[in-house]
Amino acid sequence: MTQKPSSGRPHKDRLLQQLQQGTLSRRGFLTLLGLSATTVGTQTLFGCGDASSEYDYIIVGAGSAGCTLAARLLTDSDARVLLIEAGGTQDREEIRDFSQSWKLTQPGSETDWGYKSVPQPTLLDKVQSYSCGKVLGGSSSINGMVWVKGNPADFDGWAAAGCPGWDARSVQPSFQTLSQAIQPSAALTSRNALAQAVFEAAAGLGHARNTDYNGESQRGVSYTQLNVWEDGRRQDAFTAFVAPHADNPRLSLLTGARVKRISVRGKKADGVILDQDGAEQTLTANREVIICAGTVHTPHLLMLSGIGAPADLEPHGIPVVAAVPGVGQNLHDHLISVAARKLRQPEPASHITAMDVNVFFGEGPRPGMPRFQAQAYYMRYGWGTYPSEAVAFGLIHLHPTSRGTVKLRSADFRDAPLIDPALLSTEEDLAHQLEGYKAIRGMLAAPGLRDWVEDVEHTPGPDVSTDEQLLAALRQHSESDFHPVGTCRMGQDDLAVVDPQLRVKGLEGLRLASAAIMPTVPSGNTNAPSMMVGDHAGRRILGRG
Numbered sequence: 001m002t003q004k005p006s007s008g009r010p011h012k013d014r015l016l017q018q019l020q021q022g023t024l025s026r027r028g029f030l031t032l033l034g035l036s037a038t039t040v041g042t043q044t045l046f047g048c049g050d051a052s053s054e055y056d057y058i059i060v061g062a063g064s065a066g067c068t069l070a071a072r073l074l075t076d077s078d079a080r081v082l083l084i085e086a087g088g089t090q091d092r093e094e095i096r097d098f099s100q101s102w103k104l105t106q107p108g109s110e111t112d113w114g115y116k117s118v119p120q121p122t123l124l125d126k127v128q129s130y131s132c133g134k135v136l137g138g139s140s141s142i143n144g145m146v147w148v149k150g151n152p153a154d155f156d157g158w159a160a161a162g163c164p165g166w167d168a169r170s171v172q173p174s175f176q177t178l179s180q181a182i183q184p185s186a187a188l189t190s191r192n193a194l195a196q197a198v199f200e201a202a203a204g205l206g207h208a209r210n211t212d213y214n215g216e217s218q219r220g221v222s223y224t225q226l227n228v229w230e231d232g233r234r235q236d237a238f239t240a241f242v243a244p245h246a247d248n249p250r251l252s253l254l255t256g257a258r259v260k261r262i263s264v265r266g267k268k269a270d271g272v273i274l275d276q277d278g279a280e281q282t283l284t285a286n287r288e289v290i291i292c293a294g295t296v297h298t299p300h301l302l303m304l305s306g307i308g309a310p311a312d313l314e315p316h317g318i319p320v321v322a323a324v325p326g327v328g329q330n331l332h333d334h335l336i337s338v339a340a341r342k343l344r345q346p347e348p349a350s351h352i353t354a355m356d357v358n359v360f361f362g363e364g365p366r367p368g369m370p371r372f373q374a375q376a377y378y379m380r381y382g383w384g385t386y387p388s389e390a391v392a393f394g395l396i397h398l399h400p401t402s403r404g405t406v407k408l409r410s411a412d413f414r415d416a417p418l419i420d421p422a423l424l425s426t427e428e429d430l431a432h433q434l435e436g437y438k439a440i441r442g443m444l445a446a447p448g449l450r451d452w453v454e455d456v457e458h459t460p461g462p463d464v465s466t467d468e469q470l471l472a473a474l475r476q477h478s479e480s481d482f483h484p485v486g487t488c489r490m491g492q493d494d495l496a497v498v499d500p501q502l503r504v505k506g507l508e509g510l511r512l513a514s515a516a517i518m519p520t521v522p523s524g525n526t527n528a529p530s531m532m533v534g535d536h537a538g539r540r541i542l543g544r545g
Contacts, residue, residue: 045254055082055252058272058285059292060259060301063138064527065514065534066292067237068178072538074245082252082283083242084259084272087111087134090141090238098228099352104142111135111142115296115416117480122424128480130419132294136255137236139294140227140527143482145234146355146375147184147225148524149175149214149532153366158519162492163500165540173545174535178528181240184214186223187230188353194343194391194452195223195356198376201448202359213360218523219370221359227527232352237531260413262289262305262510264321269510275413288541290511292534295484298516299328299406300417302488302497307504316411322506326495328487331404332521333421335429336481337437337474339460340379340392341444341453347378347389354378359443360523362436365399369523372436373398374443385477387458391449393440396481397432398523406487421480434467437474483526485518502537513537 057073059066062085070083088110094100095111105112115130133139152168159167189195202221203209210220227235245251263271263282271284291298302308306321308328313320355375362371373396382388404422409415424430444457456462460473488497498504502511515530522529539545 044256045252054080055283055285056080056287057290058082058084058283058288059290060084060272061086061138061292061294061297061514062136062238062242062253062255063133063292063294063514064140064237064530065537066290067137067140067241068174068531068534069290069292069513069538070251071241071245072177072535073541074248074251076538076542076544078250079287080250080252082254082285084254084257084274085136085138086256086258087136088255090136090236092135095135095137095141095236096233098145098226098232098234101142101144101234105129105131109142113296113416115419117419117421120421120423122422122430123475123478126479128419128421128423130296130480130484131482132296136242137238139482140237140531141234143527144355144525145226145228145527146358146525147182147214147227147528148358148522149528150522150524151218151364151369153364153368154520154522154529157366158490161519162496163490163519165500165545166490166536170545171532171536174532174539175528177535178531181244182227182235182531184225184227184235185230186225188226188228188232189356190223192347192351192353192356192378194347194351194378195353195376197449197452198357198391199223201446202357202376202443204448205443205446207359207361210360213358213524218360218368220361221357224353224355224358224375226353241531258413259293259301260304262291262301262307264305264307264507264510267322267506268508269504285509288509288511290513290537290541292512292514293516294514295331295487295516296406296417296419298512298514299487300408302327302504303408304411304413307507312407316408318408318411322504324497324505326489326497328406328417329403329495330486330489330519331406331419331421331484332400332402332486333404333423334396334398334481334483334521335400335423335433335478336375336394336396337433337440337478338377338386338392338394339437339441339444339477340386340390340458341449341456342387342390342458343453344451345389347380351378351380361439364523370398371432372396372439373524374436374440376443385459390458391444391453392459393443394481395433395436395440397429397436398521400429400521401426402429403486421484423478423480424475430471433474433478434471437470483521485515485521485526488512488516489519490517491519501540511537511541 208220
């Protein structure tokens, strides 16, 4: 990285502050990095050296886990880090301004991979959307910004299932690190009169008032915590964790770069192979390659690299580099089932948030775990069969037992993988989803909401009363909730893809760090736990966690 004269320090500090605030232009970012950007085909490399430079660690994916991992390696070691992102800058108004978030996952969005599942027979053959961030910050730059750390019993369960060092006490330092950079708040959600009415209505049904579901207890009714500043600016992972290192000469950032395969020599991963306008380019890692590409991309990239079950690779003519049968298995996701009533009058324009209230309730599979999460939504604009100017509850069964897969569609890296979450494929999941769906209908009909909502239920509707009718309704009014995990899970059994140190079985020099390694989905939204995974992975790599 080009060194700047000392007289330029105030200018650099100002640019760094703008980057952290999400107000820095692309030109300003180049200036901050010493104008040392070089073009590599359609890709742009910022930071130290050029595309032929050597790096100690190559991190694939500048998303929720990749950003926290990069920050940890830069903070606690002298390593040279290359962070690769297939997307581009998050310097976009619709990303900075949380109220414009709905634009980010629309069809054709440049910031979303926009994947789709195969038709789900349990959901009337509907195809499910699988949004994945294609931008600096990854999905933390396009998601709903609901901040839920999960339940301590989630992580104790991981440890008990063969992942020592991932219990709640062990991962707590990483969560503490997150809270120093990201400061979630319920300020935006609790200020709305409708949210206050929903909160009190749920409390009137017997749910304990809980000021902090990320605190001592998760159960009860709470205002939703968002990692959004009170002025509406998004706190994404790149801005929070990588921006403070933007002037670090040991950091390089490669954007617009699609990794085709992991480079493996013998049984050691030594770099990555990029697509450069149809030609291949190899970048080398002296220590390790770490894939932080999320639940869908990670198994896809491994299989394209010859790492996976031979039965999944051989039909596509991909030579087996490492036989790891668990790659692409164990996909699971939260399913959200919706019930809605129209409001008697529209909400004021100052009501910019949607997911305003959370209710955690029921008994989960381990002591202290809730069984369900109900999210209350204000819907200014309806979609599909849902009405405008309505309040809805979405029901999430937090601990699904259904398991699906991510598989190759072809050996062409440009072809999207086949995603089959197999939602509601177990009787247990169906029974719990029905139980929770009944509960949220009761919340919508709570006495405390009678002055706010119309008397007649809109969705699923007043004629739906029997269990058979309710099952049909939830099949119609349910969808994936953007929380997929588990496709390269950690553990010590035959189907585990990585060990508790996140090293890929059968290979040296290759680790994974994202929601893909989670053995089971945490109790709530998955963005905060994904960031924790990145930081904790860095600590484990450096022998500090």
